[in-house]
Amino acid sequence: SLPGTIVTRISVHDVDLNPAFTFSFVKENNSGTKFAIDRNTGVVVLVETLDFEEATKYELQIQISDLLHQTEGTLIVHVLDINDNPPVFSQDSYQVTISELVPLGHPVLTVVATDVESSENITYRILSSSKMFSVDPTNGTIFTINPVFLMERKSTIRFLVEASDGGFPDLKAVTLVETEIQDMNNYAPEFAIEYYNLSLSEDTPVGSTLVTFSTIDHDWTRENTHVEYSIISGDISAQQVLDYETDNRYCLTVQAKDK
Ligand SMILES: [Ca+2]
Ligand SMILES: [Ca+2]
Ligand SMILES: [Ca+2]
Ligand SMILES: [Ca+2]
Structure with missing residues (x-):
């Protein structure tokens, strides 16, 4: 929620007629600087954006007094998680050297992304159309799907791999994979x-x-x-x-x- 959002309004019952209450947070209670309370109305307002990854719950001790008496109550605020963090790859780019004679299906390397909300739902895909490599969508392992030696004689093949966290909204991260192909001496003159x-x-x-x-x-x-x-x-x-x-x-x- 945005700052300024009214969290709740503290209501009080008093058998006396028309009492004037004042509301405040108990001093030693550390609600941080996230909330404010209106002294006269008891309205609790959000003053800073919450972050589920920082704290999932706040317990606000509220003191209410009517000049003669005072009482305390607790307001518990549960923070709901939204998907506001994209997945993060363990490396900005990955480098690997493979022989041109690697067999089909050979695992070349594994890219890994994690997510503070949930790493379990991350899926991977190769962005550039690659005739030579494929990625396991669930575990990030990149493997060969065509014989490498048939490809054009390029010593380095670069492609991008994307990780999606599967949340709502679906947040993504991209990393670069550089594969150096090693020429083997498999032809006689x-x-x-x-x-x-x-x-x-x-x-x-x-x-x-x-x-x-x-x-x-x-x-x-x-x-x-x-x-x-x-x-x-x-x-x-x-x-x-x-x-x-x-x-x-x-x-x-x-x-x-x-x-
Ligand atoms: Ca979150
Ligand atoms: Ca996320
Ligand atoms: Ca060769
Ligand atoms: Ca040769």
Whole structure:
């Protein structure tokens, strides 16, 4: 209720005729500064907004006197709870790192919101349309609903999660979830061409560039696509001068290795 609201009017019976009463709060009684009483009429007025989360009940000791006699009474004010506090997330934002190979349904992290009125009715939902993640509405656990490695090659995926307290009115809070996707080295490099056929003249100078290999690696981080080449078998004596009459064919196996 707003300040100024009349809480009640204290009524008094006195067998004497036409007595003049004065009303007051008993001094040592600590009703705070929430209430005031009109000395002459006994009207109790609210002077500050109440808060159920601060106090659920007030006991006001009221003194009534008619010059000769005085008496005391107690006014008990019960404060009714309204939903005036939104839920609060335990963190403004949440960060988590997951492997791109996490299985479907894998719990990624759990977001937690609490509410001073009631944490039990809090429900969670993901605000941004997410093809990859879903949240358990009752416990805030975020899990994968699609294979992560199929998603666009973004290293961080951000989305918002909302908590509703289910009260009236329904109050909400929002938090940011940042998911860093870790590239795993799950692809080997592949040569663009499987067989290379070269024809060289026997007077090709030593040190000539004969061919430059290239490979494709479907991973997407530098560390998982860095390729080193080496000749692993074949007639590597060809570092000398070629001679058609000695050998007219060389066969080399080249390996591309990504780590
Ligand atoms: Ca409340
Ligand atoms: Ca609430
Ligand atoms: Ca790779
Ligand atoms: Ca990968």
